Amino acid sequence: MVAVEPSPGLRSALLARVHGDEDLRTRVTVLPSSFPDVELPERFSALIAMNVLGHFDTAQRGVLWSLLAERLDRGGVAVVNLQPPAEPVPVPESVASTARVGRLTYEGRAKAEPTGDGTLTWFMTYRTLDGETQLDERTVSYRWHLVDADGLRTETAAHGLTLAPAGDPELGVYTITHT
Structure with a gap:
C-alpha cells in the first residue's frame, strides 16, 4: 500500500499511526510527495x-x-469526498477539533474567505493550551x-469514469469506477 502526504505535520501523524500497527508498518509506504508529482503503482x-480534491x-x-x-483495475474503486462549501462563500471561524492529551488541550480552528475564480482561502489555526494559558499557536x-x-x-x-454517491448524502462521499 502507498500513502501520499506532502504536509510534514500530517505525514508525522500518519507515520505515528502506521508505526503503531505492526501489520501496517510492514505493508504501508508513506511518500513525502504531492500529487501529481508522486510515483504511483502502474496498476491498483x-x-x-x-478531503483533498479542493x-x-x-x-x-x-x-x-x-x-x-x-491504472485503476476493472472492478476497482476510488473513494473521494467533496468538502463543503461548493460555492465561494465566507465560512465563519469555528473550532474544527479539540483533543486533550495529558494536561494540555490541542485545538484546531478553521475559517475561509472567497478569493475569486472559484476558490476559497482556508485559514487554519492550531493552538496548544494549558488550562486557559495559550502555550503555542500556528497558523497556515x-x-x-x-x-x-x-x-x-x-x-x-470525460475520462470514462462513473461517479456514484456512497453512504449518507450529507457526508459528500462518492465512488468512482470505470464506465
Whole structure:
C-alpha cells in the first residue's frame, strides 16, 4: 500500500499511526510527495482521496481522472469526498477539533474567505493550551478549488469514469469506477 502526504505535520501523524500497527508498518509506504508529482503503482485496485480534491485545480483533477482511467483495475474503486462549501462563500471561524492529551488541550480552528475564480482561502489555526494559558499557536492558509457534485460527475465522465454517491448524502462521499 502507498500513502501520499506532502504536509510534514500530517505525514508525522500518519507515520505515528502506521508505526503503531505492526501489520501496517510492514505493508504501508508513506511518500513525502504531492500529487501529481508522486510515483504511483502502474496498476491498483483502490484509491482513497479524502478531503483533498479542493487542493487540485481543474487541470490537476484532470490528471487524477486520467490516472484513474488508465491504472485503476476493472472492478476497482476510488473513494473521494467533496468538502463543503461548493460555492465561494465566507465560512465563519469555528473550532474544527479539540483533543486533550495529558494536561494540555490541542485545538484546531478553521475559517475561509472567497478569493475569486472559484476558490476559497482556508485559514487554519492550531493552538496548544494549558488550562486557559495559550502555550503555542500556528497558523497556515491555503487555496481551495471549489467543485460540486455535478462538476465532479462531468469531469470524471470525460475520462470514462462513473461517479456514484456512497453512504449518507450529507457526508459528500462518492465512488468512482470505470464506465
